[in-house]
Amino acid sequence: MPITDNLKRLIKWYEAVLEHPHKTEIARELRAEDDLFLLMLYSEMLGIPNPAYYYTLELYPYMIEEFHDWHLRMGMEKSPLSGIRCC
Amino acid sequence: MNAIALAAIGLFIFALGYRFYSKFVAEKIFRLDPNYVTPAHKYKDGVDFVPTNKFVLWGHHFTSVAGAAPILGPAIAVYWGWLPAVLWVVLGTVFAAGVHDFGTLVLSVRNKGQSVGTLAHRLIGQRGKVLFLFIILILVLMVNAVFAWVIANLFISFPASVIPVFIQIPLAIWIGYAVYKRNTKMLVPSLIALAIMYGTAIFSSQYEFLQIDLVRYMGGEEGAGLFGLGAISTAFFIWIIVLMIYVYIASTLPVWKLLQPRDFINSHQLIVGLGILYLGLLFTNPEITAPMTNPGADISWFPLLFITIACGAISGFHGLVSSGTSSKQLDKETDARFVGYLGAVGEGILALISIIAVITLFPDRDAFLATYSSFAASSGSGLGSFILGATQLATGLMIPAAVASTIVSVIVVSFAATTLDTSVRLMRYIISELGVEYKIPSLEKKHVATTIAVVASAALVLIPEGPNGFGSGGYLLWPLFGTSNQLLAGISLLLISIWLRQLGRSYVITIVPMIFLMFMTLWAMFQQVFLQWAWYAAAPNMLLFVFGAIIFVFALWIIITAIQVLASKDNSKLLGNEKIE
Numbered sequence: 111m112p113i114t115d116n117l118k119r120l121i122k123w124y125e126a127v128l129e130h131p132h133k134t135e136i137a138r139e140l141r142a143e144d145d146l147f148l149l150m151l152y153s154e155m156l157g158i159p160n161p162a163y164y165y166t167l168e169l170y171p172y173m174i175e176e177f178h179d180w181h182l183r184m185g186m187e188k189s190p191l192s193g194i195r196c197c
Numbered sequence: 198m199n200a201i202a203l204a205a206i207g208l209f210i211f212a213l214g215y216r217f218y219s220k221f222v223a224e225k226i227f228r229l230d231p232n233y234v235t236p237a238h239k240y241k242d243g244v245d246f247v248p249t250n251k252f253v254l255w256g257h258h259f260t261s262v263a264g265a266a267p268i269l270g271p272a273i274a275v276y277w278g279w280l281p282a283v284l285w286v287v288l289g290t291v292f293a294a295g296v297h298d299f300g301t302l303v304l305s306v307r308n309k310g311q312s313v314g315t316l317a318h319r320l321i322g323q324r325g326k327v328l329f330l331f332i333i334l335i336l337v338l339m340v341n342a343v344f345a346w347v348i349a350n351l352f353i354s355f356p357a358s359v360i361p362v363f364i365q366i367p368l369a370i371w372i373g374y375a376v377y378k379r380n381t382k383m384l385v386p387s388l389i390a391l392a393i394m395y396g397t398a399i400f401s402s403q404y405e406f407l408q409i410d411l412v413r414y415m416g417g418e419e420g421a422g423l424f425g426l427g428a429i430s431t432a433f434f435i436w437i438i439v440l441m442i443y444v445y446i447a448s449t450l451p452v453w454k455l456l457q458p459r460d461f462i463n464s465h466q467l468i469v470g471l472g473i474l475y476l477g478l479l480f481t482n483p484e485i486t487a488p489m490t491n492p493g494a495d496i497s498w499f500p501l502l503f504i505t506i507a508c509g510a511i512s513g514f515h516g517l518v519s520s521g522t523s524s525k526q527l528d529k530e531t532d533a534r535f536v537g538y539l540g541a542v543g544e545g546i547l548a549l550i551s552i553i554a555v556i557t558l559f560p561d562r563d564a565f566l567a568t569y570s571s572f573a574a575s576s577g578s579g580l581g582s583f584i585l586g587a588t589q590l591a592t593g594l595m596i597p598a599a600v601a602s603t604i605v606s607v608i609v610v611s612f613a614a615t616t617l618d619t620s621v622r623l624m625r626y627i628i629s630e631l632g633v634e635y636k637i638p639s640l641e642k643k644h645v646a647t648t649i650a651v652v653a654s655a656a657l658v659l660i661p662e663g664p665n666g667f668g669s670g671g672y673l674l675w676p677l678f679g680t681s682n683q684l685l686a687g688i689s690l691l692l693i694s695i696w697l698r699q700l701g702r703s704y705v706i707t708i709v710p711m712i713f714l715m716f717m718t719l720w721a722m723f724q725q726v727f728l729q730w731a732w733y734a735a736a737p738n739m740l741l742f743v744f745g746a747i748i749f750v751f752a753l754w755i756i757i758t759a760i761q762v763l764a765s766k767d768n769s770k771l772l773g774n775e776k777i778e
Contacts, residue, residue, distance in 0.1 A: 121384075123252055123253065123256070124256070124384070125382070125383075125384050126250070126253045126256075127253050127256030127257055127260065127464070128383055128384060128387070128461050128464060129383060130249065130253055130254075130256075130257045131257065131457055131460065132376060132377075132383060132453075132457065132461075133247075134244060134245070134247070135377075135452060135453050135457060136377070137243050137244040138244050139453075141242075141243075141244050179242065182240075183242060
């Protein structure tokens, strides 16, 4: 069944080509939402008052890796906030 | 000469170019390293930086760069005979476009996946960045104007294509919704959308009431239109306004709602189009009836040919795709040869069949020369000739001529509409960026920037007057589009040359095409701007003169910069060449 297999592979490749930009776009939207979430959690560090800051700080250990990725993505080699020391 | 033989020779040279020349460039000049950690791995973020299989990346790269431009340019350039056009497409692809697309990809990979715009900034400083922004601004402005004209022209010449083209919009929105909100697989919905579009095309080509023919509604070509204009002028005016309203809405929507789902359908259309043309060629086995050269041409092919065919021979726009997205997704550095070089070859294949469709259309040489009577006439009717030529090839596959011409025009309009959408979007970003640069905050607003982009494009396409009156002269902008595209390619080739020189390697493979391109561009612009469009010339046109003069000055600027940078002894810190970690 080599012809059927080849055809299946061709369709799989074609589908992957079509899905490629779609996956990127989904990931981009998700990342934008994550960034917003990060801002909501730690807005206090940027000077925006946040009454829930005391509680959101509890999430610090879970968010630190994401924060590290964020500042690298923004072109900053080291953490720009003295409150968060990820690297 | 037999057209299949010509296609076979062209394809054979492309194959040789890929097999030997790109291998030589990859191994001896760029020295690609399979162990090099590409930005896709180094900065992997799951969004922009994603290691991708080379076959998938090539597919994405090719569908991003191929569009209506490699069809239109060659369809006009056959005016000088088929030989110069074929030679430029084949040799240009092998020695210029392939190296350019491949080189920008490698350069970007070795510079953290940065785009050529950012690299130009590092090379020529702040002035370079603004220069680059202005060149892209002019390029996208030309694209908007030319493609709006292309679509309006096709809607008037092939009114059966209007409904299938417009039906693509709700279908695309439906796909966008199904895929992004419902997480459905996209292959099936996009194939259904394609089937509905072509089903509509079959009906609209058979029934006159489904053909939105504005000229017929106004009583034919001699009929009176609005504001004292003729029927054709009014039809151009209406279509361009409709298109600009569409593009305003489309370019301000999120990409997933309309632009990307349209691209899914257009990927199918690209395959359908290439399939119809190449299979049709095999089944019809046509003879070339157009002359090999046209000694009676009213304007010399040298140097105008080299800017008439930009996409399909070499195009600066590819460098933006190579360095903007593909470089961030390259799994291994050695994949760059496959993705970059073969991406350019793919576009060359499209340009080659576009030439063949036109040169086999006419029954004999005289019929060809009657349609391609002057450069202006061929610019105006080139695309129509391509569609008729493609129709003739499609009849070899037992597709009725009326249906085939509607489907081919739907394909071309769909490509042009997506390009228009992307290009207005890009123009909006550039206007916003210039707003940041010159501290004009209002320009940063989405609707202000889009309004400026749309109004400027509409004005530019409506002003030039062609033989059919107001609004029909959009093709006059084609050489300017070609020139700005070549300028961009020139900048990219310059950057690659500087990088190679810095590494102590031979940069002949990039500097020669760069000098060739810049020389042809300057010469062609000089002829057009100062001998044809200037106020003292035979056919003065201030609008084209101003735009041409700006591009001319930019081209000179790039050449001076190139000489300065290449003459300086130390430029070791300008461009990076990241080592293996």
